Amino acid sequence: MLLYGSTDSGHSYKVRFFLLLSGTSHSYQWIDLGTPRSERLAAFVAASKFGEVPVLIDDGIAHCQSNAILMHLAQRTNAFRGHGAEWRSILEWLSWEANRIGFSAPNLRFSSLWEPQPPDVLAYLRKRVLADLQTLDEALSRTEFLLPSGPTIADISCSAYLFWLSQTGFAEADYPHIERWLGLLRALPGWMHPDEAMRPAPLAAGT
Known part of the structure; x- marks a missing residue:
């Protein structure tokens, strides 16, 4: 490959x-x-x-x-890929990521680091990131990873840009369940x- x-x-x-x-x-x-x-x-x-x-x-x-x-x-x-019955949930998380945190976090990061945007655009992006982090943190309050069976491509997809979260002006420590989850992913061989x-x-x- x-x-x-x-x-x-x-x-x-x-x-x-x-x-x-x-x-x-x-x-x-x-x-x-x-x-x-x-x-x-x-x-x-x-x-x-x-x-x-x-x-x-x-x-x-x-x-x-x-x-x-x-x-x-x-x-x-x-x-x-999780258990067979989890594939539908994995697809839901992949679709959520593409429309939500996979849009908001990278665009806010890009605006913060490389291409400054007008204040109203930045405010919009920060509002989106805030909502997405709250959704993710709440979901992770109920389970160790996004699916009960353990880490899947849903976790890989949803976490990717969050290893740069500090570059968006948000802190992992403000989202304890996300912080714990990212720590588990960092610990994977x-x-x-x-x-x-x-x-x-x-x-x-x-x-």
Whole structure:
């Protein structure tokens, strides 16, 4: 397998996170998102349907969009897919993540670090992040991970950008159930912080 991803891309990190935790053999190719799309690595341009990272090449087939890739990997490897009866809940969490915290947290982080936005836009994004963190914290007050069976791709997806939570102006300590949950994920064998996992220098799987 070959993963195309980039620094600061939590969506790329979701896939790298899965591959590292599951011990799936793969190589990682860093893509410079600051380079115009037409000037990026030709193989990546050909594989990336939407011109975005992540892209996973598996048996010669290009898979795009992070949550779709997680679903493919869970089904292919039988890792982090929960019990059979939990698949519907996993899909619900993946859909929630895409529309909620996977939208609000990265956009607030981007606005805070790289592209300042007008005060009303920042206020809107902070309100969204606040609501999403409250929803997630409340859900985690009832269970160790998002699903009763243990960590799944739902946890991988929903947590990815939260390892950078402090960069949005929010603190893990203000959400005790999220803080506990992120600590459990950090303790899983193979976990790497996204700054390390997505750095430009190619890494051997599992290092």
